[in-house]
Amino acid sequence: MTRILALAAALLAAGLAAGGAEGAKIRVVASLPDLAALTEAVGGDLVEVDTLARSDQNPHDIEVRPSLMLKLRRADLLVRNGAGGDPWVEPLVVGAQNARILPGAAGHVDASRGVAIIAPPGPMDRSRGDVHPEGNPHYTLDPATAEVVTANILEGLARVAPQHARVFESRRREFLGRLAEAMERWRTALAPARGARVVTYHETFTYFLRRFGLEQAGAVEDRPGIPPSPGHLAGLIRTIRERRVRAIVAEPYADPRTVQLVARETGVPVVALGAPAGKREGGAGYIETIDRLVARLAEVLR
Known part of the structure; x- marks a missing residue:
């Protein structure tokens, strides 16, 4: 871990720092692909969204790498899964040295806030290999949770770009309308x-x-x-x-x-x-x- 942090710091010192010209897109990093999709639903063409994990990767086994820290170093907003689903985000945030996305900062979104997490069936212990000690974190595959998740994303985007808050809210309403229509189609099928x-x-x-x-x-x-x-x-x-x-x-x-x-x-x-x-x-x-x-x-x- 120490060597990884040192390499990341060296790359950052070489000039790969955050920032952009006025009017540039909001740089968002999502921990998982489904959160990236929901962020794009709210942010539209005002955001540039990248992910830390690909859809073909086991989200529980993401390696802490300098390249991922660099993504976070440039980010204006981090959208993470939370609920124990992406614990590897924490060392990446530390290594990124980006105050904008630290927990509690304007650019940090825990998308699980307000979601009813399914509790584990019994005692869990991460030291024994259990990866869901806080309950099942895969809530985004229930489309009904999108209302809560996109509300959390909207709040984060509005904090870092308040001038676009009304646009974000409008896009979210449009998305939830399309999602409601799709839910009826899925239930019928x-x-x-x-x-x-x-x-x-x-x-x-x-x-x-x-x-x-x-x-x-x-x-x-x-x-x-x-x-x-x-x-x-x-x-x-x-x-x-x-x-x-x-x-x-x-x-x-x-x-x-x-x-x-x-x-x-x-x-x-x-x-x-x-x-x-x-x-x-x-x-x-x-x-x-x-x-x-x-x-x-x-x-x-x-």
């Missing part, structure tokens, strides 16, 4: 599958499944972040057969060999789903991604 049982690899989709009335019958991981033991996999395979699980839902970073092993043993199809991606005008990236999730599940579960 998944209504015939209500009550269907699925297994996930990680607990990424817990909020999503609850929102649309699907039952999570188990997870390939032993506990969140813990690779499955042979005994756990044997028990999971029994559960899938006995409870008539109809799909295995896997993230892009899921171990494909383990997922395919379970699929072969049970004959249950695998649905590979990714996190929402940004870079779409008006929040379309977020809505289009949920559209894809719903379409794939509806096809498998019909």
Whole structure:
């Protein structure tokens, strides 16, 4: 860690500092891609959004690197997941040496503020490998949380660029209107599958499944972040057969060999789903991604 911080400081001293000309876009760094998409929904063409983690990376295993510190060094606003979902952000913020985005500063947004986090099922201990000691942090895959999350983002953007506050509020209202229309479409598409049982690899989709009335019958991981033991996999395979699980839902970073092993043993199809991606005008990236999730599940579960 000391060597990383020293390298970051050297690069910063070389002239890679924050700042920009008047009228330049607000530089936002989001810890995760879905937060980037929601930030773009509120900020539109007034923001330039970058991410620390890609959608194909395990968000629990992001390496603390000088290149990520440099992104934060230039940022006017940091939007982080919070709820224990991105603890690696803290050392990156320290290494970035950017007072604008420190906790409590105008440019620091914890997007989880006000979200009802699903509590852990029992005692959790990060030292034993548990990665969700504060509860399940994957709340953004429940589209209904977007109202709270975008309100937090709006507040942050308005703090760092108060002259654009009305524009941000207008864009947020427009996005939430489109999201409400999409929610009706998603509910209709998944209504015939209500009550269907699925297994996930990680607990990424817990909020999503609850929102649309699907039952999570188990997870390939032993506990969140813990690779499955042979005994756990044997028990999971029994559960899938006995409870008539109809799909295995896997993230892009899921171990494909383990997922395919379970699929072969049970004959249950695998649905590979990714996190929402940004870079779409008006929040379309977020809505289009949920559209894809719903379409794939509806096809498998019909």
